[in-house]
Amino acid sequence: xxxxxxxxxxxxxxxxxxxxxxxxxxxxxxxxxxxxxxxxxxxxxxxxxxxxxxxxxxxxxxxxxxxxxxxxxxxxxxxxxxxxxxxxxxxxxxxxxxxxxxxxxxxxxxxxxxxxxxxxxxxxxxxxxxxxxxxxxxxxxxxxxxxxxxxxxxxxxxxxxxxxxxxxxxxxxxxxxxxxxxxxxxxxxxxxxxxxxxxxxxxxxx
Amino acid sequence: xxxxxxxxxxxxxxxxxxxxxxxxxxxxxxxxxxxxxxxxxxxxxxxxxxxxxxxxxxxxxxxxxxxxxxxxxxxxxxxxxxxxxxxxxxxxxxxxxxxxxxxxxxxxxxxxxxxxxxxxxxxxxxxxxxxxxxxxxxxxxxxxxxxxxxxxxxxxxxxxxxxxxxxxxxxx
Numbered sequence: 373x374x375x376x377x378x379x380x381x382x383x384x385x386x387x388x389x390x391x392x393x394x395x396x397x398x399x400x401x402x403x404x405x406x407x408x409x410x411x412x413x414x415x416x417x418x419x420x421x422x423x424x425x426x427x428x429x430x431x432x433x434x435x436x437x438x439x440x441x442x443x444x445x446x447x448x449x450x451x452x453x454x455x456x457x458x459x460x461x462x463x464x465x466x467x468x469x470x471x472x473x474x475x476x477x478x479x480x481x482x483x484x485x486x487x488x489x490x491x492x493x494x495x496x497x498x499x500x501x502x503x504x505x506x507x508x509x510x511x512x513x514x515x516x517x518x519x520x521x522x523x524x525x526x527x528x529x530x531x532x533x534x535x536x537x538x539x540x541x542x543x544x545x546x547x548x549x550x551x552x553x554x555x556x557x558x559x560x561x562x563x564x565x566x567x568x569x570x571x572x573x574x575x576x577x578x
Numbered sequence: 579x580x581x582x583x584x585x586x587x588x589x590x591x592x593x594x595x596x597x598x599x600x601x602x603x604x605x606x607x608x609x610x611x612x613x614x615x616x617x618x619x620x621x622x623x624x625x626x627x628x629x630x631x632x633x634x635x636x637x638x639x640x641x642x643x644x645x646x647x648x649x650x651x652x653x654x655x656x657x658x659x660x661x662x663x664x665x666x667x668x669x670x671x672x673x674x675x676x677x678x679x680x681x682x683x684x685x686x687x688x689x690x691x692x693x694x695x696x697x698x699x700x701x702x703x704x705x706x707x708x709x710x711x712x713x714x715x716x717x718x719x720x721x722x723x724x725x726x727x728x729x730x731x732x733x734x735x736x737x738x739x740x741x742x743x744x745x746x747x748x749x750x
Contacts, residue, residue, distance in 0.1 A: 390645075392641075412644070414637075414668070415667045415668065415671055415672075416636075416637070416663060416664050416667040416668045418633070419633070419634070419636070419637035419640075419664055419668055420637070421637075422634040422635075422636075422637025422638045422641065423637040423638070423640050423641040423644075423668070424641060425627075425637075425638050425641060426602070426637065426638040426639060426640060426641020426642040426643075426644070426645065426647075426649070427641040427642075427644060427645045428641070428645075429602060429625055429627065429638070429641070429642060429645075429647075430601070430602065430641065430642045430643075430644075430645025430646055430647040431645040431646065434645075448631075448633070448634055448637075450629070450630035450631045450634055451634050451637075453630060454627070454628070454629060454630060454634060454638075457628065458627060547671045547672045547673075548671075548672060548673050550672070551644065551672045551673060551674065554644055555644055558644065558645060558646065559646075562646065564646045566643075566644075566646045
């Protein structure tokens with residue numbers, strides 16, 4: 373199974389959920405198939421699940437999806453007990469495990485080496501995550517992903533994938549534009565104001 | 579210093595946090611922060627997110643802001659050093675406001691962690707993060723909402739460094 377096959381299948385299921393991707397192949401692959409306005413492309417290795425948790429806590433009635441990687445999760449394992457303790461029912465945390473640091477040259481991660489490799493689904497279960505799925509087929513992924521989107525989470529999906537990256541076009545925006553695009557989308561779809569800032573006195577005419 | 583004075587110090591800092599419009603507080607304890615963290619945990623107006631490592635707190639804070647909340651992170655300055663990459667490549671690179679409420683170990687009145695005390699303000703300066711050191715709890719109560727306003731207006735994290743003059747529980 374390839375990561376982009378799962379992402380293509382996910383894109384056909386996702387509706388208004390906010391999607392946070394790690395700084396790896398999932399980021400550019402999702403950019404090709406997902407709604408740009410709902411997509412945050414994280415740049416700090418390990419932090420995407422924490423950012424997704426923050427979004428899920430701030431917007432408890434909005435679905436939040438995190439597309440993470442094994443190298444990224446291994447760098448921020450404390451995210452698992454932290455998510456478990458908060459119990460966000462609206463958070464779906466998908467980890468595409470290709471057993472290598474794909475974006476930085478293909479060095480094996482701690483999930484490689486078969487029996488000796490770390491079992492990320494077992495780690496999530498041990499951390500107290502409520503719904504944990506381990507999948508190795510697109511059908512299995514779709515089934516687990518749908519059940520996660522139905523709520524009752526937090527949901528953690530460990531998807532074993534090949535270390536293959538789809539050839540994608542570069543995404544022509546920087547982080548600040550990515551932030552404004554997402555926030556404006558949240559404001560519009562939630563009917564809230566996030567970026568309202570008081571005007572300087574000279575402009576406001578005080 | 580009596581127990582009432584202790585509670586008052588932490589309560590004044592909490593009042594500052596509430597007046598700042600903070601909605602979510604991520605915390606990792608220093609012994610000098612336990613009264614404040616207990617108040618945060620009990621307060622229904624705040625969502626408390628206990629952390630296991632401070633760097634995840636920067637991510638949680640960024641998500642909270644992008645979802646319409648106002649985040650604060652309560653941590654020690656050792657923890658602040660743990661957050662340098664996240665501050666740089668998430669909070670600053672994406673221009674996300676957040677309040678950093680940092681126990682200033684190794685500052686005046688402390689007996690340990692002098693190396694931490696020495697590097698704290700230079701590291702914040704190097705990261706491009708402005709910081710303020712309140713003179714006492716009442717000053718912290720006044721500064722914290724202003725720091726939050728600066729943070730929102732400048733789209734940057736702002737640090738308020740809390741010393742033994744602010745949270746006096748273990749003053750000798």
